[in-house]
Amino acid sequence: MNTHVVYRKELFFKGITYVLICLALGLIATYLLKSKVTSIVLLILMVLPIFFIRMLLNLFTKKAFVELYSDHFIVRIFNRDGNQSENETSLNDILSYSVQFPTDNMSDIKFKLKNGTSTYYSFFQKRKLLRILTVKN
Numbered sequence: 431m432n433t434h435v436v437y438r439k440e441l442f443f444k445g446i447t448y449v450l451i452c453l454a455l456g457l458i459a460t461y462l463l464k465s466k467v468t469s470i471v472l473l474i475l476m477v478l479p480i481f482f483i484r485m486l487l488n489l490f491t492k493k494a495f496v497e498l499y500s501d502h503f504i505v506r507i508f509n510r511d512g513n514q515s516e517n518e519t520s521l522n523d524i525l526s527y528s529v530q531f532p533t534d535n536m537s538d539i540k541f542k543l544k545n546g547t548s549t550y551y552s553f554f555q556k557r558k559l560l561r562i563l564t565v566k567n
Contacts (some may be wrong), residue, residue, distance in 0.1 A: 434554040435494040435507055436536065441486065446481070452476035487539065491554055519549060 452472050459468035502520045509515070523543050526556060530538040541549045556559040 433494050433496060434491050434551045435505075436487065436554045437490040437492070438552050441490040445486075448479070449476055487554075494553070495549075517549070519543075 432531070452475055456472040456476070458467050459465050469486060492510070493507045495508075497504045497506075501522070502518055504516060504518045507515050507517075519541065524541050525544045526542045528540050532538060535554055537553045539553075541552050543549065
């Protein structure tokens, strides 16, 4: 199955770091340098990424291919530079899992493994809507 994997945690942490740096520089410009122009420019720089959220999301999205077998599954993730990483998980190693649909375009699945580690995947693709027809007698 061809899909895309989104590194949402990495995007979140880098976004928070960016906002905190802009905020700290803004506070320094406002209170230490007493420069309103610099403060306004830094405020604009802090808010500007909101308008480019789709492009930012694409930077943290990679192509993936999932192969399902009767006793295991393999997830191959293709990096932008052509390299690929492969993660094989045996179904016997899975202690529990949870599936979430945070948005119409996202599907999350988290596997808790018997060795105490967790594997987390966030897939990006349009969810297909199913129509259920009822027949009245």
